[in-house]
Amino acid sequence: MKVVPVEHKSAAEHVRSQLIELIESRHFAVDDRLPSEADLAASFGVSRSVIREALHSLNALGLTKSYAGKGTFVAATRAQSQLLIGRYLPAQLNEVRRYLEVPAARLAAERRTQEDVDGLAALVEEFDKSEEPADRIKIDALFHIAVASATGNPLFSRLVEDLRAVLQEQALAVSASPGRAAQARAEHRAIFEAIRDGDAEMADLAMRRHLAAVVATSTSLTDG
Template sequence: MKVVPVEHRSAAEHVRSQLIELIESGHFAVDDRLPSEADLAQSFGVSRSVIREALHSLNALGLTKSYAGKGTFVAATRVRSHLLIGRYLPTQLNEVRRYLEVPAARLAAERRTQQDIDSLAALVEEFDRIDDPTERIKIDARFHIGIAEATGNPLFTRLVEDLRAVLQDQALAVSASPGRATQARAEHRAIFTAIKDGDPELADLAMRRHLTAVVTTSESLGSDS
């Protein structure tokens, strides 16, 4: 098994990302047992606690199942979104986002400063460069929080920050979906352009289209399970 040793404080996220790649590429097939925590820790060059955290994430993603005394086994080769979000369905999350982030995009287009424009532009460029899904969702979160900040209302910022914590697993599933990265880049750029141009109507439309694409992808990920 070829892995890259991890030297980063977000080690569990890097381990999770590499294990997802190994599962999705077919290195580990459904019903295969993953190496032990000790073997994985040695391969990745991290502690067993980091491995446990990464395996917990894989279980939450529906890719693996762990059994006491037996180990962790591959349960699926694709992330299934309805397993990710606990008691929140993708449609429920999208409903809240529409009432929060669409108005925020409109206000951002009306109130944005040059500093806001520069910050969002940098995030759009950074998002375009990143291929790793776990890194993309961090930039995605910063982009949406940046839009909230551009409203000038700190409550929008606080609410979007809190919502992003709930969206973490759904965002990873959507981000890892084939072809989604290209779509998201175009959607982010459309939202940014509308905000930069000071067009609240277009910002509203662009954000609605983005959120619709997110929930459509979430539902398609769960439809085969």
């Protein structure tokens, strides 16, 4: 197996890209078992945590499946765009979210109670500590629902909660993308701090930036 050792910066993204190329070129065929995390780490010259992050992304793309105690196996030779976006394009989902969640963030900053602030703070801390993509998307959903709830209008939280069911497939793929977790942590904290400080303009801007980053990541994944 010919691989190119990578530097630590953006290492998971480089590893992911090279593994995708190896799979799509049929170096690894469907049902083949990938080398162990330790072997991949040695080949690429990175830590096992970097390999683990890249493999999470491959699983989310539908290219591989991991089994406890057995390893990671190739499931497909092409990324499954349907798995990434379900029935809707990232831009379509973002358009709805922009008209629903941006106004909600603005209203939340104007109307939030101390209980709302405390709840959002706890979710931000929980998201910061979460390491697994599947766990992060659960906390992410609760955070966005909590923002909507802080508007004081129960319809906002109901609509955002219903929307999360549509977003699950895309959310998992985006969450597993290398480097996305750190970005999301910063974006969530910016939204929270604006709401906590009662800054409606900044809450609006922070939510817009967060949604733009999500659609950019999901679009890049779909584009392969």
